[in-house]
Amino acid sequence: MKLSNLSPEKAREMIRKGEWDRPTAGLSNGYIQANLVVLPKEMAYDFLVFCQRNPKPCPVLDVTDVNAYHPPSVAPQADLRTDLPKYLVYRNGKKTEERTDLTDVWTEDMVGFLLGCSFTFEQALLENDIPIRHIEEGLNVPMFKTNLSCQPAGKFHGPMVVSMRPMKSNDVIRSIQVTSRFPSVHGAPVHIGDPETIGINDLQSPDFGDAVPIKEDEVPVFWACGVTPQAIAMHMKPKLMLTHAPGHMFITDQKNEAFGVL
Structure with a gap:
């Protein structure tokens, strides 16, 4: 059986037994x-x-x-x-x-x-023929701390973390439409284009995950990321x-x- 077709129960069992210790992108496709x-x-x-x-x-x-x-x-x-x-x-x-x-x-x-x-909406992007570079390259998605401040609550305050996916400009609008359907898993992008606007100086030096190649005809697209609590912890x-x-x-x-x- 392909790893992408594993049931969640079987995937978790494999993880629990130490048989999978890598990022989970591509495991049990179709499941949150x-x-x-x-x-x-x-x-x-x-x-x-x-x-x-x-x-x-x-x-x-x-x-x-x-x-x-x-x-x-x-x-x-x-x-x-x-x-x-x-x-x-x-x-x-x-x-x-x-x-x-x-x-x-x-x-x-x-x-x-x-x-x-965001792995959830990535499946939806792929189903809409929008390539995802870090999956193509077998890498972890690149994630960056930004200058976007989260709304504080009690002791919790700090910067938002975003994940980045490069894509051709003619795929950007469709990616917004697709990911907007999933507000429970980050929804639409929070920024498109110039990374310095949100405090990112070098797309080849992510704070978390792996750097991915960006082609000359591509635009970086940024989504809010669930690694934000780790930046808050720091x-x-x-x-x-x-x-x-x-x-x-x-x-x-x-x-x-x-x-x-x-």
Whole structure:
């Protein structure tokens, strides 16, 4: 069976067994993938309000109960501690660990958040014959910190992160139309064209992910990105935050089209 045709359950099982430790783009095509943020319950309300005020970079798909690691709405049989290929641990705003299992750092006061991921609308772009460079090259999508400020909530404040996809100018309008159908997974682009306008000086030096080649006849298109909470963590320095590693997403049981709008 092709990896793109794996059921979410089988894909998560393969990840849990250590048989897949790479970015999840292309796994279980047609199913929603999600960013993960895990915080102590004392910070969870502020973060939920932050997401509500910043739905483009932080569209909430599901929230666990305190010390529950099974996302009740999108994959109730899954385990958020083990079912992502790679996790990051932030302590006081610094990335201190990369790991493949959160079991021994997920404490009793933790709350897990799943946020929409651009991998969902990428499938829709491909179905509309719009090429995606990082998939063609077998790379992780390039992501950049910007000078766009998120709306603060409680202790949470800081810059938006965007993901970038180069495309021909005659594909840009169609890409806006296609991704606008998916507001729960970042929706339409937040910027098109000159990267310096949003504080990006070098498209070949992403803050997260991999650089991709950009051809002379192409325009960079930027979408709000679910890695934003990691930039927020670096900015506000919470005592502890657990996240997915960029590109290493959680695969849900929900179909992409379930989150699309007509």
